[in-house]
Amino acid sequence: MSQAPETGREPVVTPVRVVIALCLVAPFVAMLWVGSYAKTDPVVIGIPFFYWYQMLWVVLSTALTMVAYKLWQRDQRARRASKGGAGR
Amino acid sequence: MNDGVNGVALAVFVFFFVLVTVMGFLAARWRKAANEHSLDEWGLGGRSFGTWVTWFLLGGDLYTAYTFVAVPAAIYAAGAAGFFAVPYTILVYPLIFTFLPRLWSVSHKHGYVTTSDFVRGRFGSKGLSLAVALTGILATMPYIALQLVGIQAVLDVMGVGGGESTHWFVKDLPLLIAFGVLAAYTYSSGLRAPALIAFVKDTLIYLVIAVAIIYIPIKLGGFDDIFAKASEAYNETNPATGAPRGALVPGEAGQWTYATLALGSALALFMYPHSITATLSSRSREVIRRNTTILPLYSLMLGLLALLGFMAIAAGVKVQNGQLAIPQLFEDMFPAWFAGVAFAAIGIGALVPAAIMSIAAANLFTRNIYKDFLKPDATPAQETKVSKIVSLLVKVGALAFVLTMDKTVAINFQLLGGIWILQTFPALVGGLFTRWFHRWALLAGWAVGMVYGTVAAYGVASPTQKHFGGSAKEIPGIGEIGYIGLTAFVINVLVTVVLTFVLKAVKAPEGVDQTKPEDYTADAGDPGVQVELPPATAGSAH
Numbered sequence: 321m322s323q324a325p326e327t328g329r330e331p332v333v334t335p336v337r338v339v340i341a342l343c344l345v346a347p348f349v350a351m352l353w354v355g356s357y358a359k360t361d362p363v364v365i366g367i368p369f370f371y372w373y374q375m376l377w378v379v380l381s382t383a384l385t386m387v388a389y390k391l392w393q394r395d396q397r398a399r400r401a402s403k404g405g406a407g408r
Numbered sequence: 409m410n411d412g413v414n415g416v417a418l419a420v421f422v423f424f425f426v427l428v429t430v431m432g433f434l435a436a437r438w439r440k441a442a443n444e445h446s447l448d449e450w451g452l453g454g455r456s457f458g459t460w461v462t463w464f465l466l467g468g469d470l471y472t473a474y475t476f477v478a479v480p481a482a483i484y485a486a487g488a489a490g491f492f493a494v495p496y497t498i499l500v501y502p503l504i505f506t507f508l509p510r511l512w513s514v515s516h517k518h519g520y521v522t523t524s525d526f527v528r529g530r531f532g533s534k535g536l537s538l539a540v541a542l543t544g545i546l547a548t549m550p551y552i553a554l555q556l557v558g559i560q561a562v563l564d565v566m567g568v569g570g571g572e573s574t575h576w577f578v579k580d581l582p583l584l585i586a587f588g589v590l591a592a593y594t595y596s597s598g599l600r601a602p603a604l605i606a607f608v609k610d611t612l613i614y615l616v617i618a619v620a621i622i623y624i625p626i627k628l629g630g631f632d633d634i635f636a637k638a639s640e641a642y643n644e645t646n647p648a649t650g651a652p653r654g655a656l657v658p659g660e661a662g663q664w665t666y667a668t669l670a671l672g673s674a675l676a677l678f679m680y681p682h683s684i685t686a687t688l689s690s691r692s693r694e695v696i697r698r699n700t701t702i703l704p705l706y707s708l709m710l711g712l713l714a715l716l717g718f719m720a721i722a723a724g725v726k727v728q729n730g731q732l733a734i735p736q737l738f739e740d741m742f743p744a745w746f747a748g749v750a751f752a753a754i755g756i757g758a759l760v761p762a763a764i765m766s767i768a769a770a771n772l773f774t775r776n777i778y779k780d781f782l783k784p785d786a787t788p789a790q791e792t793k794v795s796k797i798v799s800l801l802v803k804v805g806a807l808a809f810v811l812t813m814d815k816t817v818a819i820n821f822q823l824l825g826g827i828w829i830l831q832t833f834p835a836l837v838g839g840l841f842t843r844w845f846h847r848w849a850l851l852a853g854w855a856v857g858m859v860y861g862t863v864a865a866y867g868v869a870s871p872t873q874k875h876f877g878g879s880a881k882e883i884p885g886i887g888e889i890g891y892i893g894l895t896a897f898v899i900n901v902l903v904t905v906v907l908t909f910v911l912k913a914v915k916a917p918e919g920v921d922q923t924k925p926e927d928y929t930a931d932a933g934d935p936g937v938q939v940e941l942p943p944a945t946a947g948s949a950h
Contacts (some may be wrong), residue, residue, distance in 0.1 A: 338488075352670070358657050366631025367715075384502070
């Protein structure tokens, strides 16, 4: 989320980085807001909502972290290219 | 449960145990480097592990036998509250995504083997580094002991634990053998042994979970029936407390506890020395980030595993000691040979983390106590030797702990360990991003957090225990019940921030920072990054 600035000139906060931060923060909001999922219904194949919803979030947060990873890689590659290959 | 030995299950168990033992000793030859007498080789596997090995190693390390036994046991005992392990492991990965790559980079640039190495280099403070090292060792020891409790549970259910009347030596002999073997191959092969054995462990665990989650519900009449029966059981009043045993969904009052436990545990997990050891053994920065995207597979498995707690209730498993619920469920439900496979999975699942934990604790002792305070001119060969011996001592200590004291003591200490280790977060993660905190303020914050956490945990009573009855207590100022570790952590940060302002105002000496901003983003292949060995070690790469 708060990666230190790596170059002097380029802005630290860019739209891509905001998206990365959102991807990483989303699971915290979803999981810590226990009131939003502390209920039994709807039941899916016999499993109460409370349980399958959190298991679903395992998959969702994995997808979000993966998106963050890909975006971060692109961000870093672009920065390196613009600086002529120095530093990461 | 001790109604005779389950011969078939025992035979399968022994077969897998012998298999991993052979693997453990052969592991010394796996990816062997020319210079084996350095701490990097023994204690970090030559820092050479790629994405998959790291994945297995971290998975084997974080999801321990105790987890497999304790998480469903908590569900079995009280229902929803035990499920916090799932959000906890969900939160871990976005969190480490942000800071672990920085730790990897700076550690490889400066040859740091432990978190305390980094803290000393960053803040120029041996005192702070010692505090981090001691906390790490203290928190790890009971964790190792709990792995043994996990093995004991399996042995008990198989009937080889012996009854209460059995002579103590006969009763504990299987555990002593398991432990001797573990100690021997950790000593000879270092981190390579658990890395290799982790493959077997995870294959077995995934297999067992996959079968259990399909086979058992079919036998029990589907999830509808399972949850209906569990719900019934939770509604029954517990004679000890006069309250219902548990609930399928946390009530209003339990939600704060649930969330703070998940968050606090997530923050604490990668402060444990063994998590860091597994991380630093990876080959590059990318390996770590990539791992944060594939490690959650284990969380999914953990979630499924937790459901076994409900199945144990529905299957009518009745045990006094909740730890035995899942092994007993396997014994009741599975044919004997497959129960053996499941027990082997749990048993081996204890060996991998126990090995890594003892290596991590030994590295801490060697680098941050032995080298910093006792023998500053120790050579890499001496460091490795000390580390090997300490890894043995740590394990013997854990064994003595389990054999001489009540199991609840190990569990209490593990609970405290989690609270303690979280108090090193500001120095470590804070230090990775900023040098603003003052080293003395960090030390003071740590001390306050440790004392508050210990005293608060001591004061928690439960129906069965007067002290250390749980990890949640009223949060001062908020009035909700929350995880003590997280409260202590917040107090720790507040003290650190306030004292930093004060110490900066009076111009207290800041200490020398060895690191440079670009060190935190360096990757393998960049100039100056030691992929293989720290500067102090003259050795050849392979």
